Amino acid sequence: MARTSRQGEKAISGVAKREAQIQWSIAGYIRLSREDGNEESESVVNQKKILFQYLASTFEGQYTINDFYVDDGLSGTDDSRESFMRMTQDIEAGKVNCVLCKSLSRAFRNYSDQGYYLEYYFPQKKVRFISTGDPKIDTYTNPEAITGLEVPITGLMNDRFAAKTSSEIRRTFDAKRRNGEFIGAFAPYGYMKDPKDKNRLLLDEEVVPIKRNILLWFIRDGMSLAGIAKRLNELGVLNPTAYKRSQGHAYCNPNMEINDGLWVSSTVRRILTDQMNLGHMVQGKQRVVSYKVHDRVATTPNEWFIKENTHELTFTQEEYDKAQRLLLRDTRTPEGGRKIYLFGGFLKCADCKKALRRNPVKGIVYYNCRTYVEKSKQKCTKHSIREEKLISLVLTAIQKQITLLDGLSDIAEQVNLSARIDTGNKRIEKMMQEKHREKDRIRTLKDGLYEDLKAGVLDSEDYFHMKAKYDEQARQVADVIENLESELRHSEKEADSENNALTLFLKHKNIQQLDRALLVELVDTIYVHEGQDISLEFRFTDEPERLMAFAKQK
Numbered sequence: 001m002a003r004t005s006r007q008g009e010k011a012i013s014g015v016a017k018r019e020a021q022i023q024w025s026i027a028g029y030i031r032l033s034r035e036d037g038n039e040e041s042e043s044v045v046n047q048k049k050i051l052f053q054y055l056a057s058t059f060e061g062q063y064t065i066n067d068f069y070v071d072d073g074l075s076g077t078d079d080s081r082e083s084f085m086r087m088t089q090d091i092e093a094g095k096v097n098c099v100l101c102k103s104l105s106r107a108f109r110n111y112s113d114q115g116y117y118l119e120y121y122f123p124q125k126k127v128r129f130i131s132t133g134d135p136k137i138d139t140y141t142n143p144e145a146i147t148g149l150e151v152p153i154t155g156l157m158n159d160r161f162a163a164k165t166s167s168e169i170r171r172t173f174d175a176k177r178r179n180g181e182f183i184g185a186f187a188p189y190g191y192m193k194d195p196k197d198k199n200r201l202l203l204d205e206e207v208v209p210i211k212r213n214i215l216l217w218f219i220r221d222g223m224s225l226a227g228i229a230k231r232l233n234e235l236g237v238l239n240p241t242a243y244k245r246s247q248g249h250a251y252c253n254p255n256m257e258i259n260d261g262l263w264v265s266s267t268v269r270r271i272l273t274d275q276m277n278l279g280h281m282v283q284g285k286q287r288v289v290s291y292k293v294h295d296r297v298a299t300t301p302n303e304w305f306i307k308e309n310t311h312e313l314t315f316t317q318e319e320y321d322k323a324q325r326l327l328l329r330d331t332r333t334p335e336g337g338r339k340i341y342l343f344g345g346f347l348k349c350a351d352c353k354k355a356l357r358r359n360p361v362k363g364i365v366y367y368n369c370r371t372y373v374e375k376s377k378q379k380c381t382k383h384s385i386r387e388e389k390l391i392s393l394v395l396t397a398i399q400k401q402i403t404l405l406d407g408l409s410d411i412a413e414q415v416n417l418s419a420r421i422d423t424g425n426k427r428i429e430k431m432m433q434e435k436h437r438e439k440d441r442i443r444t445l446k447d448g449l450y451e452d453l454k455a456g457v458l459d460s461e462d463y464f465h466m467k468a469k470y471d472e473q474a475r476q477v478a479d480v481i482e483n484l485e486s487e488l489r490h491s492e493k494e495a496d497s498e499n500n501a502l503t504l505f506l507k508h509k510n511i512q513q514l515d516r517a518l519l520v521e522l523v524d525t526i527y528v529h530e531g532q533d534i535s536l537e538f539r540f541t542d543e544p545e546r547l548m549a550f551a552k553q554k
Helices: 014-018 044-057 082-092 111-124 143-147 150-178 208-218 225-234 239-244 265-273 317-327 370-375 389-409 409-455 460-495 501-506 518-520 543-553
Strands: 023-031 064-074 098-101 128-131 191-194 197-203 281-283 284-290 296-298 306-307 347-349 356-361 365-367 525-531 533-537
Touching: 023 082, 023 370, 044 208, 064 082, 111 128, 111 284, 150 306, 208 225, 208 265, 208 317, 225 265, 225 281, 239 296, 296 317, 317 365, 317 518, 356 370, 365 389, 389 501, 389 518, 389 533, 409 460, 518 525
Parallel strands: 023 064, 023 098, 098 128, 347 525
Antiparallel strands: 191 197, 281 306, 284 296, 356 365, 525 533
């Protein structure tokens, strides 16, 4: 974007007069910080106007304008200043030998950055640097300017200002995160920003069915992560990145260049593990190293900001928990297949506790101890069992467990009611005792005020001020006591709706066929013994014992 060269209107003096033949190719650098907001004085248009005025009235020498390099809406400490980096590339290519900007704070990210460019990079590349604001700098007509105290002091002040601003912005963002307000530039996959409130999320109805299919294919149909990704690609479903781009969003990430719009296993896993699907706002999974270093690093889960029930859910808690249990299991899929094997991640040798190996032989599937087959026949025995028999034994064991629990269902209702009432009442009664003690303490303090007034310890103004304070405290405590009494009255009613582990088993009361979803819901581990016998470790294994113990007490 070269402009017509001209002779500076001011008289050329000093060094400029002796070397008037130099043709300056100017890069006008402009940056509008996101912290500037809508301040007109700092706008891109006005910065450009200032630079033009300087060239017209003050610049010494002949020049052409190579280009204006504008980073709009970026922090001065932002490493992604694309226009600044493009300017340095033009300097390297010999297209630019003069950099013109409004002020030091517009040009440099921090104190060390300023020192590097002014004292090393620009002199090495024989580049003239001009800052039109205070301190005014022209390294060609007044090279001593950068060696004085004003320039480094200004740079240090700019650096401290950037640090303070960054800290204040971070505190503001953290407060929003704690309140459950969404602060990201782009809504997560499956959501969209509320047009009336950019900090609130709404469901993206186009994507919800896709995410529901992913979940159900995984927990109900037993499909592997890779199988789900392959099915989505065959259906022509765009992956999250490609979908956002297709919606007109200027979305980008570090892997944009290699993203082909196709699904992969890791993307499916991220969707299945994302707590945002439960209706909870989860933010702060990454942070920048510092206000100077903008590399992003992962944070630990205890550093995340989680606010529950901020938007509509996509997965129920039960579905989500089932998916997490499945993801923790060591699973296998047939070569070229998509579904996980029925017993994948469930089978263990009853003796060495190692996983069993699946071994198909002439159309018949056997399971054998992995230690025996792969390591040493002296360390364990074969523990061989046919899959067909294993299915029958496991189904029978589950049916027996359901029958046992069904017979204890009446007792379970009494247990849950009793436990809920006992636990709830004790908690409420303890809190009420504490509040009554607090009420008595306030009354004692309040009674003592009158004695202090009579004794002259307090004047009437202090007396009425402190009396009003104690009256307010007493009112607040009385409100709490009333709420606790109300909760106590309703505790038995709430106990009637108690859900417990028994429900998980009894809803499969008439089960006649074994599938992976059933195993995930009810079974933790299946142990295979030598001699084709098995034992199951159910989820909530202490439930029958708890019920039987309660029955004996009655």
